[in-house]
Amino acid sequence: MNGTLPETEKLLAGLLADKSIAAKSQVVVCPPYPSLALAAKMLNGSGIGLGAQDMSAYEKGAYTGEVSGAMLLTVGVHFVILGHSERRQYHAEPSALVNAKAKLALKLGLTPIICIGETLAERESGQTESVLGTQVAQSLFGFTGNDLNRSVIAYEPVWAIGTGRTATPQMAQDAHAFVRGQLKAIDANAAEKTPILYGGSVKADNSAALMKEPDIDGALVGGASLVAEEFLKIVHSV
Numbered sequence: 001m002n003g004t005l006p007e008t009e010k011l012l013a014g015l016l017a018d019k020s021i022a023a024k025s026q027v028v029v030c031p032p033y034p035s036l037a038l039a040a041k042m043l044n045g046s047g048i049g050l051g052a053q054d055m056s057a058y059e060k061g062a063y064t065g066e067v068s069g070a071m072l073l074t075v076g077v078h079f080v081i082l083g084h085s086e087r088r089q090y091h092a093e094p095s096a097l098v099n100a101k102a103k104l105a106l107k108l109g110l111t112p113i114i115c116i117g118e119t120l121a122e123r124e125s126g127q128t129e130s131v132l133g134t135q136v137a138q139s140l141f142g143f144t145g146n147d148l149n150r151s152v153i154a155y156e157p158v159w160a161i162g163t164g165r166t167a168t169p170q171m172a173q174d175a176h177a178f179v180r181g182q183l184k185a186i187d188a189n190a191a192e193k194t195p196i197l198y199g200g201s202v203k204a205d206n207s208a209a210l211m212k213e214p215d216i217d218g219a220l221v222g223g224a225s226l227v228a229e230e231f232l233k234i235v236h237s238v
Helices: 005-016 033-043 069-075 085-090 095-108 120-124 128-139 145-149 169-183 188-193 207-211 228-237
Strands: 049-052 079-082 111-116 152-155 196-198
Touching (some): 033 069, 079 095, 095 128, 169 196, 169 207
Parallel strands (some): 049 079, 152 196
16 A cells, blocks of 8 residues: 555656666566556556556445456556455455455456465464465365466565565575475466466565575565665566
8 A cells, every 4th residue: 555646656657767677577566546547558568567456356236445357457457466465464355255356357367466475473383384285275276277377376475574574585485386386286287387476575685586496486576666776676686
């Protein structure tokens, strides 16, 4: 929940000033709902993709305050973050709801960025793989290989989000490798190609080391994405 219209405009202008930003990697920005139309206009033809931070599990109807996938499409959105740890924590969103949203996103032609991750207590009690396995199974319930081919997974250890604490590259790789193994139960070939992003205090000074790991395919950047120069450094480090 950052970025008024003027702030979003300034941030995107900073990104667009670097003409090479989308030349070697796929870059997507996900502003708050009120900024999406402005962002779509500014990003048109830039090669930078546009995503939303959430969407409703319902197609339309009397669901005051909700934003449907169809609404996102009419604005020019192609990606949508689902099951972010803050949605799970502060809005008590279970994996079953994330699953319903993801299936609807795929039905509408949106690319879901499906988030999973364990808390500090769960990691310290040795439950990381158990938690991740359950979240993958429930969030991707009923998925086919074709569904995986049209999705993105984001591993975000809750204990490393906005805390300044970052999983070491090896810790992150271990979690990503485990998640990819879980995806293979759905479709082995699709699992190898499914992008798995790391999100957890990603910054310019740690992004390159993280991206060198074989199962880390990109980053879901949080606070560092609010500063154009910092976000650009992360993109170029990859």
